[in-house]
Amino acid sequence: MKIVIGSDKSGFKLKEAVKEYLKEQEYDFLEIGTTDPDSPVPFFEVAPEAAKLIQTGKADRGILICGTGMGMAQVANKFKGVRAACVESVYAARLCRAINDSNLLCMGGWLIGPEMGLEMSRIFLGTEFKQGLEEWRQRHLENAKQQFAALEDQIYLAEK
Numbered sequence: 006m007k008i009v010i011g012s013d014k015s016g017f018k019l020k021e022a023v024k025e026y027l028k029e030q031e032y033d034f035l036e037i038g039t040t041d042p043d044s045p046v047p048f049f050e051v052a053p054e055a056a057k058l059i060q061t062g063k064a065d066r067g068i069l070i071c072g073t074g075m076g077m078a079q080v081a082n083k084f085k086g087v088r089a090a091c092v093e094s095v096y097a098a099r100l101c102r103a104i105n106d107s108n109l110l111c112m113g114g115w116l117i118g119p120e121m122g123l124e125m126s127r128i129f130l131g132t133e134f135k136q137g138l139e140e141w142r143q144r145h146l147e148n149a150k151q152q153f154a155a156l157e158d159q160i161y162l163a164e165k
Contacts, residue, residue, distance in 0.1 A: 006032070006033070006065045006066060006130070007033045007034070007035070007063065007064050007065050008027060008032050008033065008034040008035070008064060008065070008066055008067060008068065008130070009034065009035050009036075009037060009054075009055045009058045009059065009063075009064035009066075009067040009068075010023060010024055010027065010034055010035070010036055010037070010067065010068045010069075011036065011037035011038030011039075011051045011052075011054070011055050011067070011068075011069050011070075012038050012039050012051065012069065012070040012071065012114065013038060013039055013045055013046060013047055013048040013051055013070075013071045013072075013076075013077075014039050014042055014045035015070075015071050015072035015113075015114045015115060016039075016048075016069075016070025016071045016072065016074075016077075016112070016113070016114035017039050017042045017045075017070075017114065018114060018119075019070050019112065019114040019117060019118075019119060019122045020038075020039075020068075020070045020114070022119040022122060022123060023068055023070070023122055023123060023126050024036060026123045026126060026127070027126075032130070035058065035063075035064060037051060037054050037055060037058075038050075038051035038054070038069075039051070048069075048071040048076040048077050048080065049076065049080050051069065051071075051077065052069060052076070052077045052078075052079075052080035052081040052089075053080060053081075053083075053084070055067045055069055055077075055081060055109065056080075056081045056083070056084035056087045056089075056109070057084065059084075059086065059087050059108055059109065060084055060085065060086050060087065065108070066108050066109065066110070066129070066130065067081075067108065067109040067110070068109075068110045068111075068112070068126055068129070069081065069089070069109060069110070069111045069112075070111070070112050070113070070114050070122075071111075071113065071114065072113055072114060072115045073091070073113040073115060073116060074091040074092070074093075074111040074112045074113040074116070074117075075091050075111070075113070077089065077091070077111040078090065078091040078109075078111040081109050081111070085157055085161050086108075086157075087108065087109055088105060088106060088107045088108050088109065089107065089108075089109035089110075089111050090105060090107040090109070090110060090111065091111040091112075091113075092110065092111070092112065092125060092129075093112075093113070093116060093117065094125070095121070095124050095125055095128050098110060098124075098125040098126075098128045098129045098132075099128045099129075099132050101129070102128075102129055102132035102133065102134065102136070103132055103133070103134065103135060103136050103137060103138060104138070104146060106134040106146075106150060107129075110125065110126065110129040112125060134146070134150075135147070
């Protein structure tokens with residue numbers, strides 16, 4: 006699994022902690038955005054870059070961190086095929102994958118401490134769509150995912 010990880014200045018410290026975790030676990034990852042807090046890259050430039058990497062298949066999943074996580078999620082979700090979730094708990098990190106098949110985890114560097122951010126990242130990367138759910142719910146979610154994709158197609162076709 007190829008991961009894209011990025012932050013703006015507000016998410017830099019948490020991103021560095023998560024990046025070290027990715028190295029320790031030997032994940033294949035690409036770092037984007039702010040790599041030096043003295044040369045910050047704003048969230049509205051980082052999120053599109055990550056979204057495009059996911060769209061093109063150059064990354065399977067991503068982790069983006071800004072002050073609240075909300076800006077990254079809002080921008081990334083403008084891109085077809087990107088399902089960014091702004092989460093603030095381990096439980097939400099698991100469910101955004103299991104229920105929503107999110108491919109982009111967004112966190113807030115002002116809100117999430119390093120230990121919590123590492124655990125949220127671990128759970129996000131280690132959970133698959135529909136994992137641990139009842140069979141009836143898995144069928145329901147597969148249908149919901151297909152309907153979501155059809156709706157997304159309608160929206161993007163309408164814009165052309």
